[in-house]
Amino acid sequence: MPKMTISKEFKFDSAHFLPYVPADHKCANMHGHTYYIEIHCEGELDPKLGWVIDFNAVKKVVDPLIDQLDHKVLNDIEGLENPTAEMIAVWFWNKIKPDLPKLAKVVVKENPTNVCMYAGE
């Protein structure tokens, strides 16, 4: 069967600051982002269902994680004490991969121009 990649996008609004940047870096101050997260899953199509994985199955795994972060201070979340886009991508990967083995990539967009892609290596 053909091998394909699907992706589903999620959104959350959070505050953060970056604790290890120099004090005069603007990101040392608390500020907010509307984050967009893409969850990419890759695999062969199921021959009967005709899909890689049900989009709804992705939603069921990811929604509880979005709820943990939405309208929160990311620095207060375990594992996100230094909430760069890169660390957020790793956080999502580690939480999602055990439940979605077809997970192939996590994309974190702090804004349309600041984007991090992580494929789990």
Ligand SMILES: Nc1nc2c(c(=O)[nH]1)N=C([C@H](O)[C@H](O)COP(=O)(O)OP(=O)(O)OP(=O)(O)O)CN2
């Ligand atoms: N590699 C990374 N660099 C930076 C990160 C990050 O997560 N990974 N994060 C930040 C800050 O979160 C900051 O809020 C973003 O700063 P900046 O790029 O200046 O974003 P702006 O929205 O202000 O973008 P402009 O292009 O200047 O409009 C910093 N760096």
Ligand SMILES: [Zn+2]
């Ligand atoms: Zn920021």
